[in-house]
Amino acid sequence: xxxxxxxxLLVLAGAxxxxxxxxxxxxxxxxxxxxxxxxxxxxxxxxxxxQAQTYIKERFINYGLKVFEHKFxxxxxxxxxxxxxxxxTVEGVNIIGLAEAVSNKPGAVLLVGAxxxxxxxxxxxxxxxxxxxxxxxxxxxxxxxxxxxxxYWQNFTTxxxxxxxxxxxxxxxxxxxxxxxxxxxxxxxxxxKSDTNFGGAFILxxxxxxxxxxxxxxxxxxxxxxxxxxxxxxxxxxxKGDFLSAITLTGTKxxxxxxxxxxxxxxxxxxxxYRLESMKINKEAPLGRLIKELTKPSSIxxxxxxxxxxETSLPAILLTDTQGLRxxxxxxxxxxxxxxxKEWLTQxxxxxMDTTVRALTRTLMSRQGxxxxxxxxxxxxxxxxxxxxxxxxxxxxxx
Ligand SMILES: *[C@@H]1O[C@H](CO)[C@@H](O)[C@H](O)[C@H]1NC(C)=O
Ligand SMILES: *[C@@H]1O[C@H](CO)[C@@H](O)[C@H](O)[C@H]1NC(C)=O
Ligand SMILES: *[C@@H]1O[C@H](CO)[C@@H](O)[C@H](O)[C@H]1NC(C)=O
Numbered sequence: 001x002x003x004x005x006x007x008x009l010l011v012l013a014g015a016x017x018x019x020x021x022x023x024x025x026x027x028x029x030x031x032x033x034x035x036x037x038x039x040x041x042x043x044x045x046x047x048x049x050x051q052a053q054t055y056i057k058e059r060f061i062n063y064g065l066k067v068f069e070h071k072f073x074x075x076x077x078x079x080x081x082x083x084x085x086x087x088x089t090v091e092g093v094n095i096i097g098l099a100e101a102v103s104n105k106p107g108a109v110l111l112v113g114a115x116x117x118x119x120x121x122x123x124x125x126x127x128x129x130x131x132x133x134x135x136x137x138x139x140x141x142x143x144x145x146x147x148x149x150x151x152y153w154q155n156f157t158t159x160x161x162x163x164x165x166x167x168x169x170x171x172x173x174x175x176x177x178x179x180x181x182x183x184x185x186x187x188x189x190x191x192x193k194s195d196t197n198f199g200g201a202f203i204l205x206x207x208x209x210x211x212x213x214x215x216x217x218x219x220x221x222x223x224x225x226x227x228x229x230x231x232x233x234x235x236x237x238x239x240k241g242d243f244l245s246a247i248t249l250t251g252t253k254x255x256x257x258x259x260x261x262x263x264x265x266x267x268x269x270x271x272x273x274y275r276l277e278s279m280k281i282n283k284e285a286p287l288g289r290l291i292k293e294l295t296k297p298s299s300i301x302x303x304x305x306x307x308x309x310x311e312t313s314l315p316a317i318l319l320t321d322t323q324g325l326r327x328x329x330x331x332x333x334x335x336x337x338x339x340x341x342k343e344w345l346t347q348x349x350x351x352x353m354d355t356t357v358r359a360l361t362r363t364l365m366s367r368q369g370x371x372x373x374x375x376x377x378x379x380x381x382x383x384x385x386x387x388x389x390x391x392x393x394x395x396x397x398x399x
Pocket of ligand 2: 102103104105109190191192197
């Protein structure tokens with residue numbers, strides 16, 4: 001009887017192992033429910049911000065990340081519109097989730113970040129609930145695949161961050177944004193004050209607005225000068241907002257990372273109506289009014305980082321739907337004040353975002369570790385949690 005039970009368990013273990021594969025099933029909707037209201041640091045909206053903080057922390061812990069809260073003070077306008085001249089110093093909280101492995105190798109450390117507060121005016125899910133939801137999904141899939149499938153070994157440290165209080169997105173808040181505090185107070189020390197071991201940051205900022213209407217993408221002369229190839233494709237396609245932008249700054253060490261991301265994006269995209277545009281902001285060129293829109297997201301603080309009065313640009317890739325350069329869809333009819341997540345979640349938007357999440361997860365996985373060889377003969381040769389559990393059980397049965 002015992003022998004039979006043991007044999008059955010072994011077969012079960014074998015079957016489980018053979019069926020185990022890396023997981024790329026994205027579920028953004030469950031996160032987005034938590035990001036449908038404003039998260040601005042004034043009386044009216046602060047509760048939403050605190051609830052988002054709690055949710056992000058709880059998710060990070062649930063995924064098995066090492067969680068830190070990085071606090072800072074900054075000055076904000078209490079009125080999002082900035083009409084009343086009232087300012088206040090508030091405490092912001094950047095939430096950090098560490099997936100630690102080796103950090104002290106050139107280019108080892110990668111980071112994925114997104115702003116979780118809102119400016120009290122724009123649609124809270126588009127800017128930037130979707131970016132936070134995507135960051136959380138990438139963290140979940142990365143941790144699941146590295147820690148629980150037994151199919152993957154993580155070599156290098158990967159940092160997930162939710163930034164608070166991006167004052168650059170506010171109308172008039174004068175304080176220093178959360179991401180900048182994070183880089184100077186936390187990241188730079190974590191990197192032992194050197195950029196050698198930093199591979200780069202992916203910043204997810206406004207990634208939900210795919211718009212297939214003609215004329216929905218705004219481009220102007222400075223856009224044409226800065227990104228001539230993208231400009232031409234946008235014009236030829238009837239000025240549709242049908243692409244995700246991956247934006248870097250010239251002269252930073254991000255070419256390799258960007259081409260890895262592009263490869264991952266295309267691997268997954270199959271036949272779709274949207275595409276990826278890799279764009280480089282030229283440091284020397286003057287920023288036009290429209291291009292300024294692309295320097296509000298937190299990536300700017302990596303690009304312009306200065307250590308000991310020396311410019312030390314850190315590589316960062318901004319993933320964005322270009323935010324203010326793309327027409328927003330009209331709100332669904334049933335929405336008056338806050339709009340539940342599912343009302344905004346059309347299949348077009350889900351597909352567009354899911355592809356971004358999968359591309360980023362694949363990039364991290366190929367860059368930060370290795371997939372272990374999968375062997376069908378495998379029960380004995382595969383180190384796996386399931387196997388260990390089975391052995392424990394079998395030993396129990398025989399005792
Ligand atoms: C922010 O300011 C408040 C009030 O001055 C102070 O109590 C708090 O410690 C400050 N927080 C940080 C992180 O500096
Ligand atoms: C920083 O130094 C510590 C102590 O030597 C080391 O353990 C860690 O890996 C280093 N971090 C990086 C990013 O190089
Ligand atoms: C920058 O300044 C800090 C202290 O002010 C010092 O410890 C560090 O070595 C300096 N870094 C460089 C790269 O000069």
